[in-house]
Amino acid sequence: MSVLLQFVHPVARKSRANRALLDAARAVQGVTVNDLYELYPDFHIDVAREQALLEAHAVVVFQHPFYWYSAPALLKEWQDLVLAAGFAYGPGGTRLRGKTLGSALTTGGAAEAYSPTGHNRYPIRALLAPFDQTAHLCGMRYAEPFVVHAAPRLSDAALAEEGARYADWLRALAAGAPV
């Protein structure tokens, strides 16, 4: 199955972790990388093109930094425009039904921070509820997220390891592994 990787980072140049993950993803067969900030620097999204891409892939992955417990602004704009009624949800909105949605995140905080006793208080999975519910409303399965914690503090070797882990995760999604 083919994977549509929606890469969402306003200045990829500044993120070692996201670049490392993206490089690893590009080497995986069947992955289409769609760099939203490169395509729509002025936030003027080509809705028809994006919807056609969604229809052509069985798996959709949002790869982005976990800004303010969510995604960079352009992904929200993308959701608002592309996941339209009659296409993604609502009467006649069945075009995404049966597909899989996955989140691949980088965070500044360490894994321990995302716990009732950490300073982010909630586990990642709980903070991802809006994405989970988005998938649900569109009739998509929401895969177990892929997370790189404390990304700015990782060594190059550690990033390479995360890249390999990411490639495995993508291959598993592409193979239609249970989620």
Added chain:
Amino acid sequence: MLVQAFIYLAAAALAVPVAKRLGLGSVLGYLLAGAALGPSVLNLAGSAAELGHFAEFGVVMLLFLVGLELRLSELWAMRARLLGLGGLQVVVTAGLLAALGLAADVAWPAATAGGVILALSSTAIIIQTLQEKRLMGTPGGQATFSILLFQALAIIPILALWPLLGGGGGAGEAGHGAAAAGRPGWQVALGYLGGLAAIIAAGRFLIRPLFRAIARTGLRELFTVAALLVVVGIAAITEAVGLSAALGTFIGGVLLADSEYRHELVADIEPFKGLLLGLFFITVGASLDMPLIAREPVAILALLGAMVLVKSGVLLALGRLFRLGWDQTLLLALVLIVGDEFAFVLISLSRAQGVLGAEQAGLLTATVALSMALTPLLFLAYERIVVPRLIAARAPAKAADEIDPAAVRDHEVIIAGFGRVGHVVGRMLRAHGRTATVLDLDSDYIELIRKLGFKVFYGDATRLDLLHAAGAAHAKIFVVAIDQPAQSLALVETLQKHFPHLTLLVRAEGRVHAYELQKRGVKFFYREMLGSALDLGEATLRQLGHGAHEAHRAARAFRRHDEEAVRALAEHWEDDDVYFSEARKSIEAFEKMFEDDRATPPSDPAWAPAAPEDRSRG
């Protein structure tokens, strides 16, 4: 020799900047420098005549370059205008002037020579002036260009037929067909045809392969050598067959105009041409016969008067005949009065062939030189007198369109000027169901726009009655998209005075116009070049590998900064010192914004990864 070179260079270095500063143009600067060096003033010129032979090679190069600018295919496309407008200008003007000469008891060869000499106009001076004043694109500018092109082409028959004036006799001069001496006119003319064929063949089969071979060596200076070789070679060959060197190189230039080496040739020959042509003008200036001028001021003024009246009279008639508006016709008539630098060549050629006597040649030289001095004044007259009068007088020439007040009553927007800027605004509004009332002053263009289905009213938007008819009293917004700052400001003032309720959105030409608008309290002004300049900057950053969104933000940041700066600097712009120091500060401040970001690791706060010690976000 060295001392003389020093004197000439020093005179040029002093006189040319002064002449430029006075708005007189470099040609006149060289002439004045030469006049100052001449025997009647400082007497430092030495043997100007001897140097003149050398300097005339500058003219040969000038003609080669003029030829290079003429592509046969483009010439063919505009043949009707070229032949009609240009042909009539040269033939009628020269004919009338020659007739005047005959009436004043001048012998017919001298009268004809004088007529042709005074009929020509300086390509160098006119094109440069038109470009400086941004008049090249106007109908009058285009007509001027056609006439200049025809004159450039007319050089071929003029040079070919010139010996006939002298009956084929006269002493040949360097660069002007020594071999032609002593033969009857028809034989000389026949010899020329053979020479032309030889040059055309050489251009086709010799020169281009030569350049290809040299280009393959990759040696830059070898190309300069080859370019000079071509020019000198053509000159030498054509002289050997009894043809003028200037004519030969001109044809050589035309032949090479379509070649892939055109730009290199221009770049290589240009500096030599500039230097030698400057020298040529100095020698012309030095040979100005000052005592003659002092003795015969009436004769010179009469010649100049005849030149000005006949040339402008013919051009006025032609402008109307070719359906130019009055303002464009006047532009044509004023701008083409100036004499041609090529006239000096024809004068010395005529002297050599005995067509003109020493005194006649001196008078003609002085007349042409004076006409060059007149050019800046004529332009000033055009800008100060013709433009303001005719903008006001234009409406009577064609009455403004009747506007039915009922039809435009519910239009909330009026757009003045429907060119490249206004029509985009109009189309955007129409696409959103907002019909605007549109006014424009270019009737030809309005016809075109109407064919595309836009309703545009012809009329001068600065006129109060037209503004009332267009519904300015009921409209909410007035878009001033006129490209002429002076008219734009006049319109703004009228609107502010009579329709203070309108919101004015104004196209600004540049900073100065923007400052003028702010002085009048206009808040919404939009500089016409800024948008595309930012697009270019953004695209360049992207091509250099910057991220698309980052480049886009850089352009947005620049726009915001620049819009703030143009508002902050508005109060200083009339004080040069403060203005430039403030402008420098503003530029530095903008660059500082990005300096931090270029450091590694980047420290622009936007989307920077959290500092290792900061774990508060995400």
